Amino acid sequence: MTRVIIVRHGQSMYNTERRIQGRTDASLLTEKGQTDAGKLGKALSNILFNAIYSSPLQRAKQTAEIIQRELTNPTSKSAVCQTADKLLEIDLPLWERMLTSEVKQQFAEDYQTWHERPHELRMLVESAEGTKEHFPVLSLYEQARQFWQETLPHHQGETILIVGHNGINRALISTALGIPASRYHSIQQSNCGITVLNFAGGLGDPVQLESLNQTQHTGETLPSLRPGHQGVRLLLIRHGETEWNRQTRFQGQIDVPLNDNGRNQARKAGEFLKDVELDFAVSSPMARPKETAELILQHHPSVKLEYQDGLREISHGLWEGKLEVEIEQEFPGELERWRTEPAQVQMPEGENLQQVWERSVAAWRLIVQAASQSHLKIGIVVAHDATNKTLLCHILGLPSDNFWNFRQGNGAVSVIDYPAGPDGLPVLQAMNITTHLGGGVFDKTAAGAL
Numbered sequence: 168m169t170r171v172i173i174v175r176h177g178q179s180m181y182n183t184e185r186r187i188q189g190r191t192d193a194s195l196l197t198e199k200g201q202t203d204a205g206k207l208g209k210a211l212s213n214i215l216f217n218a219i220y221s222s223p224l225q226r227a228k229q230t231a232e233i234i235q236r237e238l239t240n241p242t243s244k245s246a247v248c249q250t251a252d253k254l255l256e257i258d259l260p261l262w263e264r265m266l267t268s269e270v271k272q273q274f275a276e277d278y279q280t281w282h283e284r285p286h287e288l289r290m291l292v293e294s295a296e297g298t299k300e301h302f303p304v305l306s307l308y309e310q311a312r313q314f315w316q317e318t319l320p321h322h323q324g325e326t327i328l329i330v331g332h333n334g335i336n337r338a339l340i341s342t343a344l345g346i347p348a349s350r351y352h353s354i355q356q357s358n359c360g361i362t363v364l365n366f367a368g369g370l371g372d373p374v375q376l377e378s379l380n381q382t383q384h385t386g387e388t389l390p391s392l393r394p395g396h397q398g399v400r401l402l403l404i405r406h407g408e409t410e411w412n413r414q415t416r417f418q419g420q421i422d423v424p425l426n427d428n429g430r431n432q433a434r435k436a437g438e439f440l441k442d443v444e445l446d447f448a449v450s451s452p453m454a455r456p457k458e459t460a461e462l463i464l465q466h467h468p469s470v471k472l473e474y475q476d477g478l479r480e481i482s483h484g485l486w487e488g489k490l491e492v493e494i495e496q497e498f499p500g501e502l503e504r505w506r507t508e509p510a511q512v513q514m515p516e517g518e519n520l521q522q523v524w525e526r527s528v529a530a531w532r533l534i535v536q537a538a539s540q541s542h543l544k545i546g547i548v549v550a551h552d553a554t555n556k557t558l559l560c561h562i563l564g565l566p567s568d569n570f571w572n573f574r575q576g577n578g579a580v581s582v583i584d585y586p587a588g589p590d591g592l593p594v595l596q597a598m599n600i601t602t603h604l605g606g607g608v609f610d611k612t613a614a615g616a617l
Contacts, residue, residue: 169319169366170326172211172608173336175356176222176230177204182358185267185394188226188332189259196229203359203385204230208237210361210384210608216243217325220318222254222332230359231330253314257307257334261290286348304338308348311338315370323368332356340364343374344572350564355596357382357390361608377574377610379581379598388443389582390596398585399538400545400596402440404463405555406455407432408577412613416490419483419517422454429455432578432604432612433462439580439603440547441466447546449534451478451554459578460549477530480551484517509570520557520567527554528561532589539589555581562593576601576612 177200181188188194196204211234221231231248238244262270271278281288285304292301318327331339336356340346343364346353356362361384363377382390392400407429411418425433436459445467450460452474460472486494494502498515505512513519531548538546550558555575560567562583575581580603582596601610 169322169324169368171329171364171366172214172216172326173329173331173339173362173364174207174211174230174234175333175336175358175360176226176330177201177207177233178358179226181264187259187262187265187267187270189257189263190224190255191263192224193264194226196226200226200358201229201233204233205237206384206386207359207361208234211328212237212239214238214243214608215240215326216246216328218322218327219243219246219248219330220251220254220327221248221330222256222335223250223252224256224332227254227330227332231328234328234330251314251318253310253317254329254331254335255310256332257303257338258301259290259303260292260301282352284349285351304348304351307334307338308342311335311342312370314339315342319366319369336362340376340379343370344376344563344565345569346563346565350592353563353592353594355380355390355393355594357385357387359385360390360597363608374572375574376572377599378601378608380596381600381602381608382597383600383602388439389580389600392584393586393594396584396586398588398591399535399543400585401534401538401583402443402545402547403555403558403581403583404436404456404459404547404549405552405575405577405579406451406459406549407436407462408613409455412577414490416488417483417486417494419480419487419514420453421487424454425458429577430458430462433459435603435605436578436580437463437466439600443545445470445545445547446543447538447541448472448549449475449478449546450549451480451551452476453479453551456549456551460547463547463549475530475534477526477533478548478550478554479526481520481523481553482514482517484514486514486517506571508568510567520553520570523553524557524561524567527557531558531561535585535589539585559595559598562595574599574610576604576610578604578612579610 177196179194181194290301333356360380365375367373407425409423410426411423450456552575556573559573580600581598584594
């Protein structure tokens with residue numbers, strides 16, 4: 168496995184001015200940007216990095232230098248920080264250095280395209296060869312693919328650090344997972360946010376998004392809401408650990424309760440979210456998410472817990488109650504199919520992912536609509552591993568074939584915003600936050616069966 172940690176540079180002068188940066192190199196880190204880069208370095212300090220790659224733009228290079236000063240592993244400290252042109256920020260030549268408000272005014276139609284159909288944004292750019300068409304987002308995705316194709320073969324089984332920008336980082340994550348360019352705005356990268364990707368091989372081989380946009384090391388519990396945010400924020404949480412999770416026993420719709428560690432994880436999630444002003448809470452009606460939600464809500468006594476049956480865990484049918492070795496004996500080859508072609512597997516006397524998709528997405532849409540109609544701002548949704556992974560596919564415009572691309576740790580928190588309301592595209596602001604569970608940057612929860 169190749170582990171890739173992707174971070175965005177610290178806050179820059181242009182960030183504070185709400186000015187389009189693109190590939191201009193005039194913007195340096197602010198004092199806060201430098202401080203946060205130091206905090207980021209401390210969060211990564213004990214990780215062994217075999218290589219460090221940075222965009223050549225100053226705001227990224229400065230961030231990389233500050234991070235490296237904080238690293239304690241001798242290999243990491245001595246790693247040469249390589250600048251890579253394939254990590255340059257998105258190229259927006261007609262907008263660079265302009266305030267966002269000026270772009271909205273002067274390029275109103277293009278700015279609307281940028282927000283609603285980013286893959287269709289087109290700029291006519293003058294060059295020595297004459298006027299040519301430039302598609303900024305499509306070009307960025309191709310640039311990201313080329314970076315992966317050139318870089319991954321050199322680091323099989325290693326850990327590398329990438330210091331980039333909001334746009335290129337989104338393109339790197341999207342091309343790794345197969346998220347279409349039309350959903351460019353559906354994932355977010357905060358200044359000094361940490362994302363972890365695990366590659367089985369090269370681009371096109373299995374890859375897992377372990378976490379997205381962790382910001383806790385900078386003092387930000389959850390990524391801040393975007394300017395002009397109108398809609399609802401949902402905190403999607405997986406229940407705490409059960410004894411069957413620990414044993415890697417398939418539980419599905421068997422109502423296994425939390426174990427002591429699971430209750431502790433739920434309490435820690437509650438502590439983590441205690442200062443977040445929750446307006447509502449919804450849970451799967453099963454015992455393990457219900458108890459997780461109740462322990463979180465001890466800090467929010469005025470919030471009533473409601474239930475959605477569509478959020479139940481997948482029914483594994485005849486697999487339920489069995490260990491992987493027992494399933495392999497009784498249903499030879501099916502477990503491997505489940506790991507490699509999850510959308511093609513019909514659980515014997517249970518469900519398939521399409522059925523889970525239909526009921527969980529219907530429940531999710533009801534939750535978003537109800538919160539929006541009642542003008543509620545932030546709520547928790549507590550469910551299960553398979554349910555959450557199916558919902559993440561839906562949120563990012565991916566089919567259920569991408570089910571295994573996402574990790575959901577016990578007690579982990581993901582953040583989904585609807586900035587344009589229930590009918591607009593959602594934004595995955597952060598995914599699989601487990602820092603409150605004591606594992607640092609990595610998810611150290613049990614990897615057990617669903």
